[in-house]
Amino acid sequence: MNKAELIDAIASEAGLSKADAKKALDAFVGATAGALKKGDRISLVGFGSFSVSKREARTGRNPQTGKEIAIAAKNVVRFKAGAELSGAVN
Template identity: 75%
Template sequence: MNKAELIEAMASESGLSKADSKKALDAFINTTTDALKKGDRLSLIGFGSFSISERAARTGRNPQTGKEIQIAAKKVVKFKAGSELATTVN
């Protein structure tokens, strides 16, 4: 499912127009992004939680040449599914 299909599904499920559903989805994405940028954790009970994790710098290997390369430290977004979502999917 892509973003347009998600917006259409949200509109049909909620009874909102597609334009309102797009605004709601964009607001959710922007708010989530801003919270994660600040280092906050976002928890949606039953669905899951988004958080930031630090990945340490490490030495990797270029698969084409075999030469060692340095991979810089970075922050990554983690998602942990909630119990209701995990149960529904399984």
């Protein structure tokens, strides 16, 4: 499912226009990104939680040449599915 299909699904499920559904989705994505950038954790009961983890710098290998390369440290977004979402999928 891509963004346009998700907007269509939100609009039909919630009885909103596509424009309102797009605004709601964009607001959710923006608020989520802002909170994660500050280091906050977002927990949606039954759906799951988003958090940020720090990945340490490490040494990797270029698979073509075998030469070692330095991989910089960075923050990564993690998602852990909630019980209801896991149950719906299984």
